[in-house]
Amino acid sequence: MGAELLRPRPLFHEKIWGGERMRRAYGYDIPSNHTGECWAISAHPNGDCPMLGSWEGQTLGSLWRGHRELFGGLEGESFPLLIKILDAREDLSVQVHPDDEYAAAHEHGSLGKTECWYVLDCEPGSTIIIGHNCATREELRAMVEAGRWQELLREVPIRQGDFFQIDPGCIHAIKGGTMILETQQSSDVTYRFYDYGRLENGRPRPLHIEQSLAVATVPFVPHEPERETRRVSGAEVTRLVRCKYYSVYHAALDGAAKLGWDRPFVDVSVISGDGEIDGLEVRAGDHLVAPAGYGEMDMHGKMELIFSHV
Numbered sequence: 657m658g659a660e661l662l663r664p665r666p667l668f669h670e671k672i673w674g675g676e677r678m679r680r681a682y683g684y685d686i687p688s689n690h691t692g693e694c695w696a697i698s699a700h701p702n703g704d705c706p707m708l709g710s711w712e713g714q715t716l717g718s719l720w721r722g723h724r725e726l727f728g729g730l731e732g733e734s735f736p737l738l739i740k741i742l743d744a745r746e747d748l749s750v751q752v753h754p755d756d757e758y759a760a761a762h763e764h765g766s767l768g769k770t771e772c773w774y775v776l777d778c779e780p781g782s783t784i785i786i787g788h789n790c791a792t793r794e795e796l797r798a799m800v801e802a803g804r805w806q807e808l809l810r811e812v813p814i815r816q817g818d819f820f821q822i823d824p825g826c827i828h829a830i831k832g833g834t835m836i837l838e839t840q841q842s843s844d845v846t847y848r849f850y851d852y853g854r855l856e857n858g859r860p861r862p863l864h865i866e867q868s869l870a871v872a873t874v875p876f877v878p879h880e881p882e883r884e885t886r887r888v889s890g891a892e893v894t895r896l897v898r899c900k901y902y903s904v905y906h907a908a909l910d911g912a913a914k915l916g917w918d919r920p921f922v923d924v925s926v927i928s929g930d931g932e933i934d935g936l937e938v939r940a941g942d943h944l945v946a947p948a949g950y951g952e953m954d955m956h957g958k959m960e961l962i963f964s965h966v
């Protein structure tokens with residue numbers, strides 16, 4: 657095989673709401689017990705992963721700029737996807753993202769943000785916030801002004817293995833006790849809608865109520881789950897979502913299977929267990945990118961993986 661798997665090295669971001677679970681779960685050398693985010697496959701300027709292996713010395717961003725052939729000559733200024741693991745010990749603020757059109761007009765030409773979450777682990781009784789309970793934008797505004805947050809936010813119980821697509825305009829928050837793998841558009845325009853009245857260094861963090869009310873989808877319509885499962889020899893492969901920006905799959909491997917997608921590149925994250933991919937030993941917490949033309953990955957072992965492609 658000519659092409660070689662790309663090996664980005666994860667970067668970590670400390671957050672007030674973060675924890676230390678990523679050390680236990682994946683053996684990561686995290687900077688502190690408040691580590692909220694692992695940027696596992698990222699070429700974003702706020703965390704551009706250095707490459708391991710034969711591309712050592714480069715970053716994913718420099719490969720994107722200088723070796724576009726690795727990504728099938730895909731067009732665009734930035735590598736389109738960002739894969740993160742989030743460890744929320746505390747609740748994250750309730751937020752909403754604009755779509756491309758609103759972001760282009762109001763955020764200096766930025767992209768909007770569509771994201772999705774695969775629940776890696778959560779404590780019993782964990783919930784997330786996804787959507788709201790208002791029928792009209794007037795009602796939403798009135799409830800915000802009256803501070804009736806409990807009634808207005810739609811909070812749902814979660815379990816390990818759940819998956820949520822978060823479209824632009826969807827009000828959302830990860831709550832404490834939850835670790836997720838996030839696949840998202842490589843963008844960072846976030847409007848903070850509600851922060852539980854918390855203080856940071858004695859002051860509330862800024863909110864973006866007007867922007868949130870402008871971009872929120874009203875009424876909220878839950879995504880129909882679209883799981884579609886197929887058996888590929890030793891693996892059960894489930895497509896979790898297919899949208900304008902990405903497709904995301906979960907694979908449970910027990911034995912051997914050849915898996916591949918004929919796409920400009922494929923992101924690979926091992927989320928549990930261990931095994932081999934084309935002779936490379938991998939275990940939970942490892943992340944790879946199969947470049948353009950790589951073909952099928954020959955996998956062995958007992959592990960779960962998340963794949964994504966544009």
Ligand code: ZN
Pocket residue numbers: 751753771828
């Ligand atoms: Zn978000």
